Amino acid sequence: MPSPFEIYLIDNIFCFYFNLNLNCSKHLNIIMKTNPKLSIVIPVYNEKDTIDEIVRRVQNVKFEKEIIIIDDCSNDGTRDKIKRISGSNIKKLFHEKNKGKGAALRTGFQHVSGDIVIIQDGDML
Secondary structure: OOOOOEEEEEOOEEEEEOOOOOOHHHHHHHHHHHOOOEEEEEEEOOOOOOHHHHHHHHHOOOOOEEEEEEEOOOOOOHHHHHHHOOOOOEEEEEOOOOOOHHHHHHHHHOOOOOOEEEEOOOOOO
16 A cells, blocks of 8 residues: 655645655656556545535546545535445445544545545545
8 A cells, every 4th residue: 555755736636655766756757657546535524515526526637546535424414425426436434433534544545445545635625
């Protein structure tokens, strides 16, 4: 599983990529030439007003990707909205108790399968 050490901006999404043996320009060339799979981890808590738009924007990024949405026990209807989101590349995970953003991220990281891991906040439009 990749570790988040270096940051790149691709299509207005910050990408975290790990490889300490190469410099940044080489990383960007690898990213652009090899078309790696992105794992986009979206932790959410009470984001019913933004979750649909966030997922739409992430789906529009022109890379192979998986989207991992972790609901941290929302109580405003976010959970129901996530359940209605469709897509073969979307994984939906639900905490039964509010554990905080760090725990939501750790839950998401356990399910990534991509070459590059991206964290996308659920309220950042």
